[in-house]
Amino acid sequence: MSDAGSVSLGCSGRIRLRVAGHPEFLRKFKDREGEAVDCVSDSGSAVLGTDDENADGVATTARICH
Secondary structure, eight states, rough: OOEEEEEEOOTSSSSSEEEEEEEEEOOOOTTOOOEEEOOOOOTTTTEEEEETTEEEEEEEEEEEOO
């Protein structure tokens, strides 16, 4: 997992994409490919998920949000 940028939504409905100049490495997961990340507001934690067709899905949490 890397912090490669962010997506935000303004009050007007305008979507903004920010791409990091130097992505920050956050965490590596053995034998899994992260497919979904959602930071839980004001917690510093993220819910991480994967859906591997051959090895079932997995959900976990990690303290990787800023």
